[in-house]
Amino acid sequence: MKGPLFYSKILLFGEYGIIKDSKGLSIPYNFYNGALKVTQTPSEESIKSNQSLKRFADYLQNVNPELVTFDIEALKKDVEAGMYFDSSIPQGYGVGSSGALVAAIYDQYAKDKITVLENLTRDKLLLLKTIFSEMESFFHGKSSGLDPLNSYLSIPILINSKDNIEATGIPSQKADGKGAVFLIDSGVVGETAPMVGIFMENMKQEGFRKMLKDQFIKHTDACVEDFLNGDVKSLFKNTKQLSKVVLSHFKPMIPKQFHDLWKKGLETNDYYLKLCGSGGGGYILGFAEDFEKAKLALKDYRLEVVYNF
Incomplete structure (x- = not known):
């Protein structure tokens, strides 16, 4: 069978x-x-x-x-x-x-x-x-x-x-596009339940709830709109903001060895990282306007392209 x-x-x-x-x-x-x-x-x-x-x-x-x-x-x-x-x-x-x-x-x-x-x-x-x-x-x-x-x-x-x-339909990929969404293998297995537990605990704090609404959700919604509309320029602007918010407020969900790499992406603009699923390990999602540049910057890691811009 x-x-x-x-x-x-x-x-x-x-x-x-x-x-x-x-x-x-x-x-x-x-x-x-x-x-x-x-x-x-x-x-x-x-x-x-x-x-x-x-x-x-x-x-x-x-x-x-x-x-x-x-x-x-x-x-x-x-x-x-x-x-x-x-x-x-x-x-x-x-x-x-x-x-x-x-x-x-x-x-x-x-x-x-x-x-x-x-x-x-x-x-x-x-x-x-x-x-x-x-x-x-x-x-x-x-x-x-x-x-x-x-x-x-x-x-x-x-x-x-x-x-x-x-x-929904998504814009078709550009086979010869320079930009890409890609996966980085963190080499660590992530557990969903404890990560969601940390999130729910944080949700008890008014400051965290406010950040979620005013920053995290605002940028997430904008990224979805940009992606569906094929507005790559705006998408990268919003993904950068989202990446910043995650680094500041979702640190426990980012494997420790990736904290500096995350920050480096924001400083150089070579790539922006975000969580893939609940985090804690597993894959990390990367966004790059120029994938070749990102590949150089992340040469120590295994990258898998998911989508080409």
Whole structure:
């Protein structure tokens, strides 16, 4: 048995902000993917994945049946037969490893599922997001449901606010463009739950809440608008501001060894860094008007281009 492929995703803008109703923009990233499989020669990885699926199947039995029901019998039978999630998506890297798994399970076992082929109204998108949020909470404690939504539909998603999301188109890439959005491998695995915990703790302070609204969300929303409108000049101006705010107010989410590198980008304008997902490790997102320059400045790191301007 081998199921269809589900891809990783990148939240270009909106990390943390979308918890508090900022805009966000999430795009599929086809470099990594995963699929449900059954194998006759299990590896250590597949056995671990299979055990996790066992627990996940038990969890799904108790999801609100008014929201979604699953063919639990078929799922448990397949898990007993050794089914696992075969994935190249790195875990704890902010590119949606659990999201792809959730999408695959929904696709294979949900009854009356909403399919990619039907007319995806806003209500259907929100319902899918709610279902995925319930499902993915098994992995993170609290999930927005956006990662699985992106994986399942494999199209860019614009988040206007918590209750207002839409499928969107993004400007097509310029193959010979000098500018780029890229990923830097921090070499450290990030844990989502503790990072979100720090954020929620900070939210208790009035000063932090004010900064989030007046600076972080303001620049995030502007970046989303600029990106969708293809206004590269304004995008880099706003990304720089966003990068500054993150360095000042989200330090615990930036791996220590990147603090100076982050600052250097802001001083030289060769590149600007921002969090990819909840931070704490995994990937860091980079934006550069001249990617060759950024490559030189970051020559000690492994960079992966996500999008060309």
